Amino acid sequence: MKILNITNGDGAANIIKQSAVPGDVLPWRDPMHHGPFPAKLSLSELSVLRARYLVGPDADPTGAERDFQLRDRHLNASSSYDSIVLWFEHDLLDQLQILQILDWFSDTKLKDTTLDMICIDSFPGEPNFRGIGQLNAEQMASLLKVRRPVTKKMLDLAASGWAAFRSSDPHDLLAFLGGELSELPFLAAALRRHLEEFPDVATGLNRTETQLLRLVGEGxxxxxxxxxxxxxxxxxxFVGDWPTYRAIDALCNGGLVTCDPTPFSFPSLSENERHAFNAQRLSLTETGRRVLDCEQDAFSLMRRDGWLGGVELLASGTTWTWDKAAEQLLRREI
Structure with a gap:
């Protein structure tokens, strides 16, 4: 049989390649929990946008665009395989990749190709399970026993979820969460975590920023x-090191955290520069303390100019905020 295995990133992909699992391996390398995913773009158009976003405004996107094009061509050839197996886990990043991939398959005729999925949130003997990328080759191969067919209900659900995630109105995503999502059992929790990356209605910080600020305050x-x-x-x-460091940088630029030496610098592959990166010392400012104590909000301090799915967060005007207690999205003037 000719088999295609699709999974999140190179870590899990390399383990599959080293295991007894047969077939080709296609890594899905897009960190989809941040950056633009506007509606009404085709896969190829969206891939160009994502490549340019991921390399940044000052870098040449040619190589990244080529990588996305190769990925998309491989996906477009998936009907030439006898079997396709999706290998994923429960976190936000993987669940978003599942939505994009299953949405694509929902509009694709596979003829005699079977489509199965492995998606887990735990593994026997791994009490601190984070994801399939921490498994060894033998453990990875054993997951073939838990794969299950992707049904039409799963495809339809993913298509609806993908449209809601890419909508410019996040109320569409909230409405989607109010529906029956049991066909994709980890999706609801993941998308709720996504909503927590909108600025909090009271503090103006998203959950990641709040956690980082609190940790700095704790020493x-x-x-x-x-x-x-x-x-x-x-x-x-689901949050990797570079998005975390960008959040730290934003807290420094907003005056909530100070860095010694200043400004905050990002890590480098150079050993000397890596040592300098780790030698930086972050401290809570008085403004940061007031925000943590809910004596002040950070709306005017955090310069937002980014995207969460199909929703653009602007540095001025009005922005969407998240009220976790009420599970409501509210508009606020900045």
């Missing part, structure tokens, strides 16, 4: 330690 001063401790605060880990 976690080293940026690498801060990243690791923030990981521990997530029920299902």
């Amino acid at each position: 976690v001063h080293n940026p690498e330690h801060l990243f690791l401790r923030n990981m521990d605060m997530e029920t299902a880990l």
Whole structure:
């Protein structure tokens, strides 16, 4: 049989390649929990947009665009396989990738190709399970026993979820969450975590920023330690190191955290520069303390100019905020 295995990123992909699992492996390398996903773009158009976003405004996107094009061509050839197996886990990043991939398959005729999925939130003997990328080759191969067919209900649900995630009105996503989502059992919790990345209605900080600010206030001063401790605060880990460091940088630029030396610098592959990165010391400012104590909000301090799915968060005007207690999205003037 000719088999295609699709999974999140190179870590899990390389383990599958080293295992007894047969077939080709296609890694889905897009960190979809941040950046633009506007509606009404085709897969190829969206891939160009994502490639340019991920490399940044000052870098040449040619290589990234080529990687996305190769991925998309491989996906477009999936009907030439006898079997396709999706390998994913329960966190927000994987659940968003599942939505995009299943949405694509919902509009694709596979003829005689079977489509199965493996999606887990735990593994026997791994009490601190974070994801399939921490498994060894033998453990990974054993997951073939728990794969199940992707049904039409799953495809339809994913298509609706993908449209809601890409909508410019986040109320569409909230409405989707009010429906029956049991066909994709980890999706609801993941999307609720996504909503917590909108600025909090009271503080103006999203959940990641709030966690980082609280950790600095508790005495976690080293940026690498801060990243690791923030990981521990997530029920299902999805935020990588660079998005975390960008959040730290935003807190510094907003005057909630100070860095010694200043300004905050990002890590480098150079050993000397890596040492300098780890030698930085982060401290809570008086403004940061007031925000933590709910004596002041951070709406005017955090310069937002980014996207959450199909929703653009602007630096001025009005923005969407999240009221977790009421589970409501509210508009606020900045």
